[in-house]
Amino acid sequence: MSAPTTLSELLQDVASEHGPHEALISRRGRVTYAALAAKAEVLAGGLAARGVAPGTHVALLAPNWPEWMALAFAVWRTGAVLVPINTLYRARELAHALCHADVTHLVAARRFLKHDYEAALAESGVSLADVVWLDPPASDAAVDLSSLSEAGSTPDRARSDAPATILFTSGSTAAPKGVVHTHAALARAALEDAAVLGIGPDDRTWGYLPFFFAGGLVAVALATLARGAAVVLQEVFEPGDTLGLLRDERVSVFFAWPHQAEALSQHPDFDRGALALSKGVGANTRWAESIYGPEHNAVGSYGMTETPPLCTAWSWDAPQERRTGSHGPPVGSREVRIVDPATGDALPRGEVGEIVVRGPTVMQGYYKEDPAACFDAEHFFHTGDLGRLDSDGALHFVGRVKDVIKTAGANVAAAEVEAVLAEHPAVGAAYVVGVPDPARGENVAAFVVPNRAVDGEALLAHCRERLASYKVPRHLWLRDESNLPLMGSGKADKVALRDEAARLVG
Numbered sequence: 001m002s003a004p005t006t007l008s009e010l011l012q013d014v015a016s017e018h019g020p021h022e023a024l025i026s027r028r029g030r031v032t033y034a035a036l037a038a039k040a041e042v043l044a045g046g047l048a049a050r051g052v053a054p055g056t057h058v059a060l061l062a063p064n065w066p067e068w069m070a071l072a073f074a075v076w077r078t079g080a081v082l083v084p085i086n087t088l089y090r091a092r093e094l095a096h097a098l099c100h101a102d103v104t105h106l107v108a109a110r111r112f113l114k115h116d117y118e119a120a121l122a123e124s125g126v127s128l129a130d131v132v133w134l135d136p137p138a139s140d141a142a143v144d145l146s147s148l149s150e151a152g153s154t155p156d157r158a159r160s161d162a163p164a165t166i167l168f169t170s171g172s173t174a175a176p177k178g179v180v181h182t183h184a185a186l187a188r189a190a191l192e193d194a195a196v197l198g199i200g201p202d203d204r205t206w207g208y209l210p211f212f213f214a215g216g217l218v219a220v221a222l223a224t225l226a227r228g229a230a231v232v233l234q235e236v237f238e239p240g241d242t243l244g245l246l247r248d249e250r251v252s253v254f255f256a257w258p259h260q261a262e263a264l265s266q267h268p269d270f271d272r273g274a275l276a277l278s279k280g281v282g283a284n285t286r287w288a289e290s291i292y293g294p295e296h297n298a299v300g301s302y303g304m305t306e307t308p309p310l311c312t313a314w315s316w317d318a319p320q321e322r323r324t325g326s327h328g329p330p331v332g333s334r335e336v337r338i339v340d341p342a343t344g345d346a347l348p349r350g351e352v353g354e355i356v357v358r359g360p361t362v363m364q365g366y367y368k369e370d371p372a373a374c375f376d377a378e379h380f381f382h383t384g385d386l387g388r389l390d391s392d393g394a395l396h397f398v399g400r401v402k403d404v405i406k407t408a409g410a411n412v413a414a415a416e417v418e419a420v421l422a423e424h425p426a427v428g429a430a431y432v433v434g435v436p437d438p439a440r441g442e443n444v445a446a447f448v449v450p451n452r453a454v455d456g457e458a459l460l461a462h463c464r465e466r467l468a469s470y471k472v473p474r475h476l477w478l479r480d481e482s483n484l485p486l487m488g489s490g491k492a493d494k495v496a497l498r499d500e501a502a503r504l505v506g
Contacts (some may be wrong), residue, residue: 001141002124003191005160005166006183007076010190010226010349011037012156018201018228022064025204025249026233029142031066033107033228036073043074050105052128054079054157057101057166060212061085061105061108061117062134063235067143068211069221071107074148076183079157080105083166083178084212085110088468093176095124101166101178101367104129104147107148113236160184166367169212169305178367179214179305189308189361192332197253198297198316201228205253205280206246206476208234208260214309215409219281220255229253239267247274254280254291257409259439265290279316283323295320302327302355302397306363306381312336312395326394327387334359335382338389343400344376352398355387356380405434405492412444412471417463421446424462426454428481433498435475435505445475445501447492449484475505 002043004010008098011033014023019034031039052058060082062068075082083101085094085108094117098106110118110133118133134143158164164183168176181189197219199205205224207215224231232249234242237260245251254277256264264270265287270295282288284300292298292435300323301313314328330336335347338353347353358380365371374381405412414432421430430449434442448459456476463472485496 006158007073007164007187008156008158009223010187010222011040011073013358014225014228021201021228023231024069024233024426026066033125035433036070040073040077041153043070043145043148044077045151045154047074047080047105048078049151049449050132050148052078052080052105054159054162056080056105057083057103058105058107059085059098059101059103059393061081061087061106063109063231064207064211064216065143065235066233067145067227071209076158078154079159079162081163081166084217086168086212087115087210087221088470089120090466090468091120091123092466093468094120095126096175097168098124098126098128100175107132107134109134112475131378158183164439166219166470167305167308168212170213170412175416177369179308180364181308182364185361185364186218186222186308188333189218190226192361193219193310194223194227196299196313196330196331197223197308199224199227199229199253203227203229203253203279204232204249204251205495206234206251206255207230207231208237208242214305214390215255218308219310219474224253230464239263240269243267246277250276252276252278254282256282257443258285258287259408261287261291262439281313284325284327296331299323300325300327302387303385304315306383307334307357308361308363310356314394322392322394324377326390327394328395329393330357332359333361336389336395338387341386349389349391349393352386352388354401355383355385355395355397356444357383405432405444407434407437407442407444407470408440410470417444417446417467417471417473420463420466421448421459423466424454424459425452426474427454427459429492431484431492431494431497432473432478433494433501435498435501443474443505444471445496445505446473447477447479447484447501449479449481454478475501476506
């Protein structure tokens with residue numbers, strides 16, 4: 001059987017081979033591959049009846065419900081472009097995503113946790129051609145999709161070279177960028193990621209990592225489904241509840257952010273012997289042995305939305321000292337170089353430079369941006385990250401060129417937080433930096449120069465109303481402008497501010 005070139009083909013192929021096997025498992029029900037494929041076909045007919053056609057941009061805003069994947073495959077079957085929306089977005093961020101991605105149709109939960117998306121859409125002022133609201137389910141009920149289930153089937157209009165998704169980065173610029181991936185790129189990435197992770201039909205993958213991120217959509221969901229395995233879904237992380245789910249469902253493949261892994265390993269109910277975890281990512285982290293045990297098949301990896309997501313990793317069956325000692329060699333068809341950040345010239349192994357990558361799974365480009373801005377003449381994507389390749393061709397990540405704070409697995413652009421703080425009438429200037437945190441990697445911290453009396457809590461409340469929770473500063477200090485460290489140019493010295501923030505926190 002030839003490899004699928006569209007995501008519709010991927011689902012049909014795996015449903016033909018693994019039809020009665022469980023594809024999606026949640027505490028609200030269990031969905032087989034045959035049922036998932038049938039549901040996606042019906043929902044595609046419903047979407048088509050509402051005007052969704054090849055090239056239509058359809059946003060999906062919902063937590064990791066089983067219906068999320070059925071709707072995603074339905075969108076892809078119509079030939080439309082799926083735009084997953086971050087469930088943490090506030091009205092301002094939602095408006096940017098919908099407008100920037102030229103979304104005309106939205107399928108969304110009305111509410112989730114403390115978020116009221118119906119109210120957020122109204123506040124955003126964005127007008128759409130069509131909105132389908134999904135009522136939050138009870139603990140033992142499915143989401144009501146009746147409004148999309150009455151029109152019958154529709155032909156599969158997916159094309160391998162057509163865009164399948166616009167995935168937003170978690171914020172490596174002042175506003176998140178839309179990363180465009182084709183059907184062929186995502187289908188191939190799913191198969192290559194699954195192969196390096198060692199996922200097989202008997203595996204079960206913990207599906208908490210949000211599907212609106214490339215890690216959740218490609219490495220967790222699509223890679224697992226591509227191999228006939230099952231995704232065990234969880235909407236909300238709570239360490240004790242998660243441990244019970246991992247144990248009861250015999251989950252074997254693990255993806256988590258560092259602070260979650262540590263919260264699980266430190267929970268009083270944690271019993272590694274009762275868990276089946278043996279594959280996944282994080283092999284080169286400090287928490288790996290506590291989660292996986294001394295002998296495991298997890299991998300150390302490097303990647304991002306643009307690659308998507310695994311860019312480098314040793315294979316799951318490589319010697320453990322290799323899997324734990326670096327971020328590994330390029331995955332599948334990816335090709336990685338280290339170049340001089342200033343000249344773009346390739347550097348020899350062992351030297352530190354910018355990480356660049358190319359290959360058939362790398363993004364088509366950023367939506368509405370000139371590809372020349374991120375691809376060089378040889379079509380290498382310049383990541384803005386620093387690293388080196390060792391004698392085995394394995395990557396060692398060193399740091400970031402860009403002014404980005406990486407907190408709990410998500411990227412936060414300092415410029416975006418600074419812009420929101422500057423909107424407050426009492427703020428004369430704001431400088432945002434990252435401070436080390438043992439669990440989250442980094443936390444967001446802000447130095448604010450006020451132009452009138454204001455307290456820090458008022459500024460944090462201002463941020464909470466406008467930013468996703470992970471972007472809100474965890475530390476904020478008020479400063480007189482005369483006390484700011486300056487560079488020779490007269491601009492604030494962010495390196496000195498970062499050092500000061502580390503001292504203040506530490």
